[in-house]
Amino acid sequence: xxYNLKSDFWTCAHQMADAARAAILPYFRKALxxxxxxxxxxxxxxEADKSAERAMRDVLGQLRPQDAILGEEYxxxxxxxxxxxxxxxxxxxxxxxxxTPTWGVLIALSDxxxxxxxIIDQPYIGERYCGGLGQAxxxxxxxxxxxxxxxxxxxxxxxxxxxxPEIGTPTEKDxxxxxxxxxxxxxxxxxxxAYALLAAGQVDLVVEAGLQAYDIQAPIxxxxxxxxIVTDWSGGPAHDGGRVIAAATPELHAAGLSLLNGNA
Amino acid sequence: xxYNLKSDFWTCAHQMADAARAAILPYFRKALxxxxxxxxxxxxxxEADKSAERAMRDVLGQLRPQDAILGEEYxxxxxxxxxxxxxxxxxxxxxxxxxTPTWGVLIALSDxxxxxxxIIDQPYIGERYCGGLGQAxxxxxxxxxxxxxxxxxxxxxxxxxxxxPEIGTPTEKDxxxxxxxxxxxxxxxxxxxAYALLAAGQVDLVVEAGLQAYDIQAPIxxxxxxxxIVTDWSGGPAHDGGRVIAAATPELHAAGLSLLNGNA
Numbered sequence: 001x002x003y004n005l006k007s008d009f010w011t012c013a014h015q016m017a018d019a020a021r022a023a024i025l026p027y028f029r030k031a032l033x034x035x036x037x038x039x040x041x042x043x044x045x046x047e048a049d050k051s052a053e054r055a056m057r058d059v060l061g062q063l064r065p066q067d068a069i070l071g072e073e074y075x076x077x078x079x080x081x082x083x084x085x086x087x088x089x090x091x092x093x094x095x096x097x098x099x100t101p102t103w104g105v106l107i108a109l110s111d112x113x114x115x116x117x118x119i120i121d122q123p124y125i126g127e128r129y130c131g132g133l134g135q136a137x138x139x140x141x142x143x144x145x146x147x148x149x150x151x152x153x154x155x156x157x158x159x160x161x162x163x164x165p166e167i168g169t170p171t172e173k174d175x176x177x178x179x180x181x182x183x184x185x186x187x188x189x190x191x192x193x194a195y196a197l198l199a200a201g202q203v204d205l206v207v208e209a210g211l212q213a214y215d216i217q218a219p220i221x222x223x224x225x226x227x228x229i230v231t232d233w234s235g236g237p238a239h240d241g242g243r244v245i246a247a248a249t250p251e252l253h254a255a256g257l258s259l260l261n262g263n264a
Numbered sequence: 265x266x267y268n269l270k271s272d273f274w275t276c277a278h279q280m281a282d283a284a285r286a287a288i289l290p291y292f293r294k295a296l297x298x299x300x301x302x303x304x305x306x307x308x309x310x311e312a313d314k315s316a317e318r319a320m321r322d323v324l325g326q327l328r329p330q331d332a333i334l335g336e337e338y339x340x341x342x343x344x345x346x347x348x349x350x351x352x353x354x355x356x357x358x359x360x361x362x363x364t365p366t367w368g369v370l371i372a373l374s375d376x377x378x379x380x381x382x383i384i385d386q387p388y389i390g391e392r393y394c395g396g397l398g399q400a401x402x403x404x405x406x407x408x409x410x411x412x413x414x415x416x417x418x419x420x421x422x423x424x425x426x427x428x429p430e431i432g433t434p435t436e437k438d439x440x441x442x443x444x445x446x447x448x449x450x451x452x453x454x455x456x457x458a459y460a461l462l463a464a465g466q467v468d469l470v471v472e473a474g475l476q477a478y479d480i481q482a483p484i485x486x487x488x489x490x491x492x493i494v495t496d497w498s499g500g501p502a503h504d505g506g507r508v509i510a511a512a513t514p515e516l517h518a519a520g521l522s523l524l525n526g527n528a
């Protein structure tokens with residue numbers, strides 16, 4: 001891909017992230033009207049979520065009308081370029097309604113092979129993690145830094161993150177627990193921020209299940225750009241969601257996969 | 265207590281929090297040398313922790329040399345005023361070394377009856393939650409707001425927070441789980457930030473065990489100033505640490521206590 005096209009994609013992605021920030025922040029830590037998408041669980045959809053996705057789609061309508069869009073709130077819109085913008089305006093809605101600064105705006109640009117670039121944006125802190133098309137950078141309130149995973153090779157030295165201790169099914173929980181027991185430290189509750197911390201070299205593993213494509217495509221791009229590895233639990237591509245393992249190094253990835261798949 | 269004395273205390277507390285911020289931030293998200301205080305567990309002590317406590321003690325040496333100090337890193341220093349500054353330079357060291365923005369600097373001023381004022385400061389985000397001596401305010405990157413708990417009265421509408429799903433002993437975990445199962449939403453991993461979110465009206469309950477006095481005195485002051493209730497699991501004072509329940513309303517506090525104590 002030519003350099004100026006790469007630059008155009010990043011310009012567009014940053015404009016989308018800026019628009020989403022502006023749309024979401026007025027709703028953060030206010031009393032929210034939430035509706036349950038799924039009566040069997042607790043999946044709040046906020047006005048902020050919808051407003052941010054509309055704002056991002058407006059930017060795309062102006063700058064990249066030829067691209068397809070897959071968004072959590074407003075579904076799929078076809079395009080003609082072979083490229084798709086994959087959007088989760090608020091990943092971590094439970095965190096959002098609890099006021100935690102761990103939710104994020106997820107933006108990915110993908111072709112049929114997977115994500116080419118990704119942004120994990122945390123509007124309240126004012127942090128943006130960018131990866132792909134030659135970039136691996138975070139900007140935040142105190143500094144701008146290159147993203148790079150750290151070089152942990154043994155699970156006994158590793159910090160592992162996931163959002164809920166339940167993970168998913170009981171089988172999935174058992175699989176996660178096998179990995180977590182082998183690690184030095186397990187932390188919960190970080191939503192998509194976990195992948196940002198992995199890309200920033202702060203933690204070593206993120207393991208989750210039950211993800212959607214729009215939950216994971218931006219994290220894949222950011223983690224891969226920082227030198228990490230993201231696959232599903234069988235070692236295949238993770239960009240369609242489902243069960244995901246993201247690791248700082250090939251050694252941790254292999255050791256994590258082995259435990260996830262029942263080897264003790 | 266006279267107004268100008270209240271003001272002096274707050275001036276001193278803010279100077280301490282400012283000094284701690286400046287001492288800690290250069291260490292956050294850098295490769296850290298950690299040492300284990302307790303070989304049986306994982307209790308990292310960072311240079312940041314020690315540096316921040318020294319910085320706060322320096323402020324007290326200049327402004328309030330007559331007060332006693334109880335700090336996590338450097339222990340007890342006697343005073344003559346009947347007042348004690350209770351300091352945890354980095355509450356949530358595991359969060360800190362993982363790069364999460366959920367750790368905080370805890371500062372309380374206490375007499376023998378308990379905390380009179382408290383600060384929960386999050387240096388990376390740039391947020392400060394202040395409660396006591398007539399204040400209940402948070403300042404952050406986007407706004408300054410009064411702190412006030414929300415008016416949730418039923419556990420079925422409540423969001424409950426704690427840091428680790430293990431809580432403490434198996435008995436303590438069972439007790440927590442009885443409360444959590446009755447709540448609408450359970451979230452983990454927030455360290456002292458959980459109490460800030462309770463005081464800001466974002467969540468309804470925080471339940472923890474195994475706390476030290478310096479872990480809880482500042483949160484007590486902030487939550488109480490916002491209209492909430494903090495006790496131990498038997499309903500008595502919590503300022504010596506141990507098992508703590510913090511609730512937005514008397515109804516939630518009573519319902520939580522009942523479940524913690526084995527009533528189904």
